[in-house]
Amino acid sequence: MIQSANHQQLKLYLKKFAIEDVFPSKLIGDLSLCYYEQGEHLCMQGDNACELFIIVKGKVKVFTTSSEGNTLILSFKTPLELIGDIEYVQKIDIINTVEAVSPLTVVRIPYKALRAHCENHPPFLKFMLGIITQKFYVKSDFLSFNLMHSVDVRLASYLLSHSFDEQHSLVTGIHSTESLKDAANLIGTSYRHLNRVLLKFIQEGLVERNSKSIVIKDWQGLKNIAGHSLYEK
Amino acid sequence: MIQSANHQQLKLYLKKFAIEDVFPSKLIGDLSLCYYEQGEHLCMQGDNACELFIIVKGKVKVFTTSSEGNTLILSFKTPLELIGDIEYVQKIDIINTVEAVSPLTVVRIPYKALRAHCENHPPFLKFMLGIITQKFYVKSDFLSFNLMHSVDVRLASYLLSHSFDEQHSLVTGIHSTESLKDAANLIGTSYRHLNRVLLKFIQEGLVERNSKSIVIKDWQGLKNIAGHSLYEK
């Protein structure tokens, strides 16, 4: 992780997301801009929480590891999103591990500064409320979706929503290796089973697979399986 | 539903939960106390949202119905809890249906009054943040738990946590009829399968079943299956 002293850049980001007024001016000096490389961890499950992160560029995955050693990905997050918000309010340890899955830029703010200057600052409180209620809504949807639908449906939905990712459009490049494992962990199934369902999709002509990627051939067909596509956000 | 004009009683509730200072005094007149009978609905999925409810006595179940007609119970809620908070912040329609499962007392506040007087009122914003982050945390846990564990584990956990409910202590009375169906819908499985697992528990001597209730015989045995008991809150 590299910490930047470039306050100009930081302010550009705040402006980009229209959150300049969220923090009182006396707190601006406590903000810093940080860059993480792919694979680096922002925080680890169980650690003491002491800073709030605002994701302003790149993508992270949020996951938890059970006592049995299983990994479950709870979500992928892209700007504008907060890490450490729940922990700040509830005053608890880090709940989930967060890892950069692309080069990442975040604004970092120590809890200490927040408690000193934002505890009763309505713009900040409203900002937090907006983000957290959104998160809750998405999570609630995600829960229902997972509990009510089979892996087929979930995978179809996953493929659809992750094809619109930053990079390509229709010709999606979902890397076989890591990201398929991630997909399994996000969907909440085993890698083995995901492969099985994928094979079925291939046999049905819905997708094609080559050594490096998975390509969607029949958009509508997948949509019919997915019903209402989730995992979108 | 019966609306009460008893402002004295209302204030007692606010005091009981130490939330007298959450609302500015000019808004107090907009609060009202409402009583619901078991089975009544506070709000229905898809309806226009216009009031915030604070549950101060009794218990509700929050559930959603899929387009295929399946019901999934997302949670049971007891005081102190909010209904309509996400909708208020996000300005969206009612997400889930909420039904009283016991005689219920709530404090009702029209959104209109909140927007007029609480939009920038830090005590209110902080109150909302506290409740919503808590909800998020519980839901996140619930999601992981459901996605990572089998129905056996989930049922064991359910039985354990729902035995400490208001009424009895060890000798739990989980009514066979409705509440077993509710259990299935909460766990996210079919009634059929829940019955199957229950039978297994009975054969293993973990629980006993008579015409009206299910009694836990082997507390520790269930705990061993459940691992860390969820569904607690």
Add this chain to the structure above:
DNA sequence: GAGATTTCAGGACATATGTCCTTTTCAAAT
């Protein structure tokens, strides 16, 4: 470039879970 090593896809089997239907239980009505 050939062997060694890791990674990945798929086979075989066991188990978990869903669906549909039949049997059983319980309680209301007569």
Add this chain to the structure above:
DNA sequence: ATTTGAAAAGGACATATGTCCTGAAATCTC
């Protein structure tokens, strides 16, 4: 008490999913 109908429990079967393992493919090392 008998009948009758609703509700709950369980049987049978099909399908979904997990686990373990093997063979194939890719990558690395020298």
